Amino acid sequence: MSTKPKKRSLTLKGHRTSVSIEDKFWEEFCKIAYRKKISVNELVSELDSARELNSVSLASLIRNLVLVDLLKRLENT
Numbered sequence: 001m002s003t004k005p006k007k008r009s010l011t012l013k014g015h016r017t018s019v020s021i022e023d024k025f026w027e028e029f030c031k032i033a034y035r036k037k038i039s040v041n042e043l044v045s046e047l048d049s050a051r052e053l054n055s056v057s058l059a060s061l062i063r064n065l066v067l068v069d070l071l072k073r074l075e076n077t
Helices: 023-036 040-050 058-075
Strands: 006-012 015-021
Touching: 006 023, 006 040, 015 023, 015 058, 023 040, 023 058, 040 058
Parallel strands: none
Antiparallel strands: 006 015
């Protein structure tokens, strides 16, 4: 397992872009998309549309979503 961020390719608003994020965060982000029954690109589009212009990086939004999701699931166990 790599702890270094890796570039991941995404399509956002019809354009290719990339985000640098660690493997574990990416894996959990993909699991969230799967549980929501949407694509990774759709989930990242949801995050992007909710952020203020240039306020936070997509990588930070993804990490935050993963953390919030994991904490919520821990509370429910």
